[in-house]
Amino acid sequence: MAKDNISTRLEQFKEPIQPTIEGQEELACALCYRSFPAKELMVASKERFNFEAAVVVCPDCLEQLQVEMKEKSGGADLVLALIWGVLGLLIVTVPLSLMIWFNYTWPDRELWLWLGCYLAFLPGFVIGRAVYYGSGSKHSLKQQLLAVVLTLVCTQLITYVAKQAAINFEMDIIYKNGHAVELLNPFSYFFNFFLDSILNFKTSQLALAGIVFGLLIGLVVAWLASAGPQLFTRPFVTPISKKNNSGKK
Numbered sequence: 001m002a003k004d005n006i007s008t009r010l011e012q013f014k015e016p017i018q019p020t021i022e023g024q025e026e027l028a029c030a031l032c033y034r035s036f037p038a039k040e041l042m043v044a045s046k047e048r049f050n051f052e053a054a055v056v057v058c059p060d061c062l063e064q065l066q067v068e069m070k071e072k073s074g075g076a077d078l079v080l081a082l083i084w085g086v087l088g089l090l091i092v093t094v095p096l097s098l099m100i101w102f103n104y105t106w107p108d109r110e111l112w113l114w115l116g117c118y119l120a121f122l123p124g125f126v127i128g129r130a131v132y133y134g135s136g137s138k139h140s141l142k143q144q145l146l147a148v149v150l151t152l153v154c155t156q157l158i159t160y161v162a163k164q165a166a167i168n169f170e171m172d173i174i175y176k177n178g179h180a181v182e183l184l185n186p187f188s189y190f191f192n193f194f195l196d197s198i199l200n201f202k203t204s205q206l207a208l209a210g211i212v213f214g215l216l217i218g219l220v221v222a223w224l225a226s227a228g229p230q231l232f233t234r235p236f237v238t239p240i241s242k243k244n245n246s247g248k249k
């Protein structure tokens with residue numbers, strides 16, 4: 001008897017739609033149980049794109065949830081986030097740079113030159129997670145921007161080392177008896193080499209696309225990986241109103 005009771009209650013919970021006047025439907029908020037027109041309800045979830053484990057709430061309850069989430073995830077420690085982010089940057093930059101420096105002699109030089117951009121998702125993830133950890137597992141736009149900037153710096157450092165390796169390689173050919181490493185001015189490197197190379201890329205369109213997309217993906221990964229707990233929302237659409245909408249279109 002008790003089982004029946006629970007299952008009927010669950011069914012009621014699954015389908016809280018109470019069809020009223022045509023075209024209008026009222027639904028109960030999952031938190032306060034008051035009924036609202038379906039279009040006023042919002043779906044809230046703690047996981048991006050995962051609305052399976054979400055709740056359907058009214059505007060008041062959504063506001064309440066957002067306040068609670070802000071209290072829980074506010075107060076990110078940006079100084080510690082920066083320290084951890086820089087550590088993450090070093091962890092990725094040093095081995096990748098060494099790898100490029102000591103391997104810059106084979107035919108696929110163009111690939112090694114831009115490796116920092118092709119593999120930008122790596123620093124993006126490592127720096128993003130490090131910043132998130134450093135922030136005290138909190139959430140703020142500033143920490144996300146910090147992760148993005150550090151990732152950009154990381155890709156520039158790696159490409160700078162690669163360009164330096166290229167110059168060194170050329171010097172090796174000219175001065176067979178040894179030479180000092182001629183350091184590239186970082187600013188002229190950025191404007192004369194990095195930007196100029198991207199704007200006037202001659203090797204192949206595919207390689208250029210790899211560099212640009214690799215870089216963008218790295219920055220997006222940094223943005224997502226550094227984010228703390230947030231509330232994701234979308235408007236609530238019932239099967240009935242979905243039908244209506246598609247009918248209109």
Ligand SMILES: [Zn+2]
Nearest residue numbers: 029032058061
């Ligand atoms: Zn409510």
